[in-house]
Amino acid sequence: LKPCWLESCVAYRDYIEACVCMRSQDSRQNAKRIPRLPRGLRGHPEEVRRLTFAPWHAEQQPSCCKRAYGRLANWRPEISNPTIIFVFLVVTGAMVNFDSGGTAAVLVLLGRGCPTEGVPDPHYPCLSEADKGILGAVPFLGLCMGCPLVGHLVLRHGEKHVLMAGLACNVVATAVFACVLNKYWLWLAKFCVGLTQSAICVFSTVWVSKYAPARYKTLWYGLNQSSVAVGTLIGYAVCGYLVEMGVYYQHGFKIQAFWLAITCVLFTLIPSSGLDTRSDPDMTAEHVERGGRWGKPCSSPPQAESALKTLYRLRGEDGPQESWDVVFQDKVSSETPLDSQTQLALLWERPIFLTSMCSLCGVYFVVTAVQYWISQYFIVNFHRTGAEVTTVFIIVAGSAPILGVLSGSAIVDHVGGYETASQMARTSALTVVWGLFAVLAGIVSACVQPGPGSNTGGFY
Structure with a gap:
């Protein structure tokens, strides 16, 4: 004789198989039928009872409109590129x-x-x-x-x-x-x-x-x-x-x-x-090593760098410095938070940073003054209309920065950038030459004197 609990399990298995067979049928008549509980399943778990008496229409697949609405409601656009x-x-x-x-x-x-x-x-x-x-x-x-x-x-x-x-x-x-x-x-x-x-x-x-x-x-x-x-x-x-x-x-x-x-x-x-x-x-290390997210190799692989360092060591020479930051080693670990005084002290030990900041201050002193007062100066002193002044300023201010950024970046990248000390020296020399041209242009423009009435030559 089989125990009562085993008979209940067998009856429950037969009932589940009957439910699966009925759900696989597509006829509306079978979909509306609700199977009876087989004998011996009294006292089954509450979850089985809930599944047994659940209506069949709740298990049907949602329509295309409902699926599209669900995707639209759960859609979260992101800009990750x-x-x-x-x-x-x-x-x-x-x-x-x-x-x-x-x-x-x-x-x-x-x-x-x-x-x-x-x-x-x-x-x-x-x-x-x-x-x-x-x-x-x-x-x-x-x-x-x-x-x-x-x-x-x-x-x-x-x-x-x-x-x-x-x-x-x-x-x-x-x-x-x-x-x-x-x-x-x-x-x-x-x-x-x-x-x-x-x-x-x-x-x-x-x-x-x-x-x-x-x-x-x-x-x-x-x-x-x-x-x-x-x-x-x-x-x-x-x-x-x-x-x-x-x-x-x-x-x-x-x-x-x-x-x-x-x-x-x-x-x-x-x-x-x-x-x-x-x-x-x-990700940053891999991104920089491989030239960004385009997968272009911009530096030698780690194996080549290790072999190069070994070769220099066997020859009794010092390997090339990999970065300009090596010239100025920080006195504290990068993971240690620095206070303001320590950060200022470290900045004072970087002459490239200080000279660059002083140069930018001088450049922006002139550029900001010219850009801010140029409209009123040309309208009042050169007696020009606002539309003419705006057009000339757009031509000058639109062409000069774009050409400067494109040509300057191309030249700096062509000479090697500014990662090593030698590259930084070449870039600094090019910057000095570039600045001399700007000084000469400023001296020439400062010598233009506005005259009475229409002064087309001085204006243009």
Whole structure:
């Protein structure tokens, strides 16, 4: 005799097989039938009872519309390609500098609200020449104060959160600048614009240093830096032509705020892993070694490097230095957090960094002054129309940075880059020669004197 529990198991097995056979049939009549429980299955588990009395229509496959709706509801778009992210960072960097060119284009209009200009226009602010100078200086003051703050925040929070917070605050500051007329509010808004755009300025350079392909790193650095000039050019063109067409000057900055708001939303599509510069050090080493994500070998494999070092050691010679950073060995481990004084002390020991920063300060002193005052200077002193000044500025400012970035990056990459000490020396010599040409051009342009009436030769 079989025990009772064994008979129950056999009956349960027969019942499950009957259910499977009935579900495999396609007829509607069999689909509506509900099988009875075989004898001896009383006291079976609750899960079996639930499955037994479940309606058959619940097990049917969903329709195509329901499946498509489910896929659409669960779809989460992501931008993970480093090239697309780089283009996105360049476009964002250009748009945060839109107001720099836009302010220069409408600078001559920012004094219409003053009674000294005749009948004051209440729809325009009243800024003197000194006030206009402060308006152009406070964004850079905010940028200088924001860069160390952003670096401190990035060390303690995710790069994506810091970047999105900076962009969101930049949208608010730009919108305020596009809606106020009081000079103090204009100064405050401009200061906040510079303070909040420091996030993208700091992060984009750090991101390029990690994700840029080794063969095109100089080009990526140049394109990243040229986003400032491109944004200034776009802002100058949009605001300059809108004003000439009779559009109120604040509408140009509202366009910038709207575009930055869209950019801030699009940043949510980029995963944190695509922006985090500290999350995957192994990927970074492979990325740089193989020339980026295109799989092009840019350096010798580890076996070749080891063999080369062994050969140098057998010959009693020192191997070639692999990087310029070897010249200045850090006195502390890279994993040890450094305080501000130690970081400043390390920077003072790097003459290349100090001389480069001093040179950039001199370059931007001239470039910023010329770019900011050129519109008012040509309109007032050379008696030119705003449309003509805008067109000439677009031609000059649009061609020079692009040609400089492309030719300079190509030359630096052709001579070997700046990874080793010898390559850095050659690059520094080329930079000095390049700077001498800029000095000569500046001296010639400074000798041009505006004359009364139309001065076409001096203008062009």
